[in-house]
Amino acid sequence: MKPIHLNNILSSFRMLFxxxxxxxxxxxxxxxxxxPGVDYSSGIYVVxxxxxxxxxxxxxxxxxxxxxxxxxxxxxxxGRPLGNIAQKMGIxxxxxxxxxxxxxxxxxxxxxDFRSIGTTTGLELPSALLIDSARGFxxxxxxxxxTDHGRVALIDLNxxxxxxxxxxxxxxxxxxLQGNRLLVANGDEQTLTEIDLDSQSLLGTLYVxxxxxSFVRRGTELWLLCGGTPSWAGxxxxxxxxxxxxxxxxxxxxxSSTQHPTDLNLHPDGQRFFSRLEGxxxxxxxxxxxxxxxxxxxxxxxxxxISVDPFDxxxxxxxxxxxxxxxxxxxxxxxxxxxxxxxxxxxxxxxFIAYKQ
Numbered sequence: 001m002k003p004i005h006l007n008n009i010l011s012s013f014r015m016l017f018x019x020x021x022x023x024x025x026x027x028x029x030x031x032x033x034x035x036p037g038v039d040y041s042s043g044i045y046v047v048x049x050x051x052x053x054x055x056x057x058x059x060x061x062x063x064x065x066x067x068x069x070x071x072x073x074x075x076x077x078x079g080r081p082l083g084n085i086a087q088k089m090g091i092x093x094x095x096x097x098x099x100x101x102x103x104x105x106x107x108x109x110x111x112x113d114f115r116s117i118g119t120t121t122g123l124e125l126p127s128a129l130l131i132d133s134a135r136g137f138x139x140x141x142x143x144x145x146x147t148d149h150g151r152v153a154l155i156d157l158n159x160x161x162x163x164x165x166x167x168x169x170x171x172x173x174x175x176x177l178q179g180n181r182l183l184v185a186n187g188d189e190q191t192l193t194e195i196d197l198d199s200q201s202l203l204g205t206l207y208v209x210x211x212x213x214s215f216v217r218r219g220t221e222l223w224l225l226c227g228g229t230p231s232w233a234g235x236x237x238x239x240x241x242x243x244x245x246x247x248x249x250x251x252x253x254x255x256s257s258t259q260h261p262t263d264l265n266l267h268p269d270g271q272r273f274f275s276r277l278e279g280x281x282x283x284x285x286x287x288x289x290x291x292x293x294x295x296x297x298x299x300x301x302x303x304x305x306i307s308v309d310p311f312d313x314x315x316x317x318x319x320x321x322x323x324x325x326x327x328x329x330x331x332x333x334x335x336x337x338x339x340x341x342x343x344x345x346x347x348x349x350x351x352f353i354a355y356k357q
Contacts, residue, residue, distance in 0.1 A: 033076040034061075034114060040073070041094045041111035044309065045354040046320065046331055047086045048347030057086025057100060058347040061114075062331070064357075069344050071328075074098070074107070077114045082107060088129040089354040090138065092157060096354070097138055099126045106140060108160060111356065118160045123153060130175035130182075131157070135197060139182060141172035152184055152195065164200055168193040176215035178222055178245060185212035185224065192224070192244075209240035209251055214264040216273065221245055225264035225275060225284075228257070241273065241284055241293050252286040252293040259295070263306045268315030268336045274298065276306055281319075281338060299338040304329075304351055311357040316341075320350040 034040060043063050050057035058072040059082065074082040083103030090097045091111070098107040106120035106129075125143035132139065138155040142165075150172040154164040169186025172193070176183045181203065184193040190210050194203040209226030216223045221243060228239035238254040239261045254261070261275040261284065273284040281299040303319035315336040322329045329350040333342035 034070055034073060039112050040070075040114055042356055044318070045073075045089055045096065045356070046346045046350050047089050047098070047352040047354070048329070049085050049087065049322075049325075049349035049351050050082075051325060051348060052085060052102070054084070055348070056081035056083060057349075058082055059086070059089070059098065059114075060331075060344075060346045060350065062344060066342065066344075071345070071347055073114045074109065074116075078116045087127055088352050090129045090131045091354055091356050092131050092133060092138070097129060097131065099129050099140060101125055101127060106138070106155065106160075120155055120160050120162065122162060124151075126153070127171075128173055128175050130177065132177060132197075133157070137163075139175055141168070141175065141184065143171055150186070152182070152193075154200070166193070166195055166202060169205075174212065174214050176217075176222060176224075183215070183222075183244070185215070187211055187213050190226075206244075206249065208242050208244075208249065209253070210237045211239075212242075213262060214275075216264045216266045218266055218270070218273075223264065223273065225261060226251075227260045227262055228254070230260055231258075239277075239293075241286060243286070250291075252291060254293050254295065265306060265308050265317075268308055268317070274306075276303060281306065299334070301332065301340075303332070304349075305353070307353050307355075309355045311355055318353050320346065320353065322349045322351065325349050 046060040048058045059074050061070040061073045083100035085101035087101040088099040094111045096109045096111045104123045108118040110117050126140045128141040130139045136157050140153045142151040144150050150168050152166045153162050156163050168184045169191050170188035172184045173187035174185035180198045182195040190207055192206040196203050210229045211227040212224055213227050214225045222245040224242040224244055226240045229237045236257045238257045238259055240251045240253045242251045261277040263276045265274050279302045283296040285294040287294050304322040306319045309316045317334040319332045329346045331344050331346050335341050
């Protein structure tokens with residue numbers, strides 16, 4: 001999917017210390033810098049994009065007991081900025097991998113103290129990240145430019161070097177593993193590119209709905225959300241939800257062409273799907289009888305990104321609010337009934353969140 005949010009990001013930046021922002025009563029311990037000797041390899045890592053074009057992205061760390069929040073972990077520890085437009089973060093053991101879009105880098109950090117252990121350079125507008133520990137690779141999508149076809153870079157987890165690249169479609173923005181195949185969602189098309197990881201060769205193209213943008217696995221099933229084409233990008237089309245596995249692929253369309261869902265998630269109950277839609281959160285319900293995707297609104301808060309903490313037995317759901325993209329944003333925490341239970345401050349443009357137990 002084209003980075004709609006980049007059009008809204010303003011080119012200014014202010015680095016602020018944390019201002020406590022709790023919705024419910026509680027005690028939060030603020031620390032402007034990491035403490036020596038403290039292990040930060042368990043927690044919640046908010047990827048703050050930062051302003052587009054200048055300034056820097058950052059990482060907000062939140063402890064699992066909610067008692068500690070640290071802003072700009074990377075900058076505070078390493079004495080240098082993370083880079084412009086931090087996009088995604090993945091975790092491999094006690095190593096964190098941070099995709100920095102405009103900078104064209106993949107930053108590697110030791111999660112215990114957040115010290116840099118290396119930088120992979122030479123990426124062109126990297127976006128999505130998927131770690132394949134079994135094969136020893138990190139897969140990183142590259143937009144390359146705003147007009148060309150994109151790529152997927154295979155990066156060796158041990159050497160941190162790019163060892164192979166595959167040409168894919170426009171704006172590759174999501175990745176999923178299915179057996180020996182890597183599926184790449186080409187976000188400005190109606191296609192998925194399939195890559196054979198055993199032979200490291202292109203297998204072909206699978207046609208789906210307009211603007212595929214996020215995958216979710218439910219048991220043995222693999223599902224894909226397509227946002228549909230918004231009116232500003234051409235003939236408007238409705239979003240859709242696709243069951244890819246087991247095949248053959250089957251799509252469920254929303255009833256209105258003005259409905260464009262994003263951020264597919266599996267509810268903590270392990271059964272229901274939900275996403276951002278029309279300024280709030282909605283359950284997405286595949287209707288097999290009518291081949292339609294039904295919608296049930298569950299929250300009205302307008303969020304930038306949403307995700308579920310896979311390690312929290314309480315089923316916590318996190319949503320980021322990027323605000324005006326020039327001052328610090330916030331993170332809101334919901335229980336499985338989508339009731340707000342907590343919040344905390346983040347950096348400029350909080351988006352993706354990574355979790356570690």
